[in-house]
Amino acid sequence: MAEKPWEGRFTEKTDRCVEAFTSSIRTDSRLYHHDIEGSKAHCRMLAKQMIITEEESSLMVNGLGEIKMEIEDGRFQYDDCLEDIHMHIETRLTEKIGDVAKKLHTARSRNDQVALDVRMYLRDETKSIITYLLELRGVIVSMAKTHQGVVLAGYTHLQRAQPVLLSHHLLAYYEMFTRDQERLQDALKRINVMPLGSAALAGTTYPIDRDYVASLLGFPEISRNSMDAVSDRDFMIEFLSIASISMMHLSRFSEELILWSSAEFSFIEISDAFTTGSSIMPQKKNPDIPELVRGKTGRVFGDFFAVLTMMKSLPLAYNRDMQEDKPPLFDAIDTLKACLDIYIRMLPAIKVNKDRMEKSTTTGFINATDMADYLAGKGMPFREAHSVTGKAVSYALSKKKELHDLTIDEIKSFSELISEDIFEFLKTDQVINRRISKGGTASESVRNQITVAEKRIKQDRKAY
Ligand code: ARG
Numbered sequence: 240m241a242e243k244p245w246e247g248r249f250t251e252k253t254d255r256c257v258e259a260f261t262s263s264i265r266t267d268s269r270l271y272h273h274d275i276e277g278s279k280a281h282c283r284m285l286a287k288q289m290i291i292t293e294e295e296s297s298l299m300v301n302g303l304g305e306i307k308m309e310i311e312d313g314r315f316q317y318d319d320c321l322e323d324i325h326m327h328i329e330t331r332l333t334e335k336i337g338d339v340a341k342k343l344h345t346a347r348s349r350n351d352q353v354a355l356d357v358r359m360y361l362r363d364e365t366k367s368i369i370t371y372l373l374e375l376r377g378v379i380v381s382m383a384k385t386h387q388g389v390v391l392a393g394y395t396h397l398q399r400a401q402p403v404l405l406s407h408h409l410l411a412y413y414e415m416f417t418r419d420q421e422r423l424q425d426a427l428k429r430i431n432v433m434p435l436g437s438a439a440l441a442g443t444t445y446p447i448d449r450d451y452v453a454s455l456l457g458f459p460e461i462s463r464n465s466m467d468a469v470s471d472r473d474f475m476i477e478f479l480s481i482a483s484i485s486m487m488h489l490s491r492f493s494e495e496l497i498l499w500s501s502a503e504f505s506f507i508e509i510s511d512a513f514t515t516g517s518s519i520m521p522q523k524k525n526p527d528i529p530e531l532v533r534g535k536t537g538r539v540f541g542d543f544f545a546v547l548t549m550m551k552s553l554p555l556a557y558n559r560d561m562q563e564d565k566p567p568l569f570d571a572i573d574t575l576k577a578c579l580d581i582y583i584r585m586l587p588a589i590k591v592n593k594d595r596m597e598k599s600t601t602t603g604f605i606n607a608t609d610m611a612d613y614l615a616g617k618g619m620p621f622r623e624a625h626s627v628t629g630k631a632v633s634y635a636l637s638k639k640k641e642l643h644d645l646t647i648d649e650i651k652s653f654s655e656l657i658s659e660d661i662f663e664f665l666k667t668d669q670v671i672n673r674r675i676s677k678g679g680t681a682s683e684s685v686r687n688q689i690t691v692a693e694k695r696i697k698q699d700r701k702a703y
Pocket residue numbers: 263267322323349350353557559561562563
């Protein structure tokens with residue numbers, strides 16, 4: 240059994256069940272790369288500050304490099320008795336290079352070490368999620384471009400409200416994912432702060448150079464308060480909140496894709512490659528991907544809440560509770576990435592049923608607002624126009640007709656301001672193209688949204 244780095248003060252061996260209970264190696268082994276990079280930078284700094292010799296430092300740096308290879312080749316042995324990835328690597332280094340390895344932990348504690356590892360890891364993952372979001376935004380914009388001119392019913396309360404362009408509808412999601420990306424870019428500033436050198440909680444007596452470690456590891460700044468640095472996880476909670484928001488956006492999109500692919504809507508068909516069948520009902524083709532994305536959203540909300548709740552009563556500074564941050568963090572990262580990735584692949588495999596979408600704009604009095612606008616345009620106050628149109632709707636309902644199916648005499652009976660031109664006015668493309676207010680659904684406005692989005696994506700691609 241390997242010797243524990245903290246064994247000195249203990250006279251009895253740790254109970255096996257305690258080792259199993261307290262160990263986090265099964266989860267935090269994925270931090271190995273960042274742990275090793277952090278330790279190498281720490282070694283170099285210790286040598287530069289003459290806290291250890293150059294020779295000792297290079298022995299340790301080389302040994303750490305070899306350990307990285309052992310882990311990557313699957314030769315590394317894990318053991319619950321060594322608790323976590325930090326102790327595994329340090330113990331292995333001692334086995335490899337002898338007692339000199341015991342200097343690695345000079346001026347350092349696992350408390351600042353784990354804070355460093357998690358920040359480095361999350362920094363990389365945040366950047367990777369940003370590139371997924373960027374790609375997803377690109378896919379959405381190209382769909383919006385492909386389907387320019389396709390109209391469908393826009394809904395409020397899931398009741399047909401006013402017709403919109405499909406591109407407009409899709410670009411709403413582009414906006415949501417753009418904000419998610421911006422939120423991550425902003426959060427990155429707070430993730431990208433170097434905590435090492437805070438030691439256990441109070442700083443260290445050694446003449447370390449924290450700025451040097453930060454420059455070696457690519458951190459633009461170092462933490463200003465050691466107690467905060469070892470015990471804060473708000474950078475992680477912020478990330479999890481953003482991941483939750485992004486999953487919520489994916490989940491809303493999923494809900495629409497599920498509805499739209501039902502026989503009742505038949506607005507879209509998700510290709511066979513991205514759907515699955517039923518083991519009992521031969522006719523079924525199920526939208527499992529959006530369903531699973533919608534389902535996984537709950538998991539990510541849970542991950543967010545797990546860390547938020549775990550932190551809420553912790554006194555300063557580090558508490559072991561905080562080891563529980565990693566399973567939810569890793570789960571949220573994996574889940575969000577998997578969902579973004581599958582969306583990027585699935586969206587181009589969606590067939591749009593243009594005719595069905597268009598048909599949805601011909602019933603349900605979807606042009607009633609426009610009849611009111613028509614009357615208001617002829618001088619009737621809008622409130623009155625609303626009420627007159629309401630009466631026309633009620634009449635048409637009793638005749639099982641739409642407003643545009645009424646005869647000219649029927650429709651004229653509601654106001655003498657109405658003339659023949661109302662039927663042209665109520666046509667779907669007219670209804671849509673009159674919505675020229677900035678951000679509205681008129682073709683021109685949507686074309687403009689596409690141009691702006693494409694430009695923005697190009698800029699973002701250069702930056703990332
Ligand atoms: N495995 C621990 C964690 O993830 C590392 C820090 C342990 N610190 C300690 N004082 N026991 O939080």
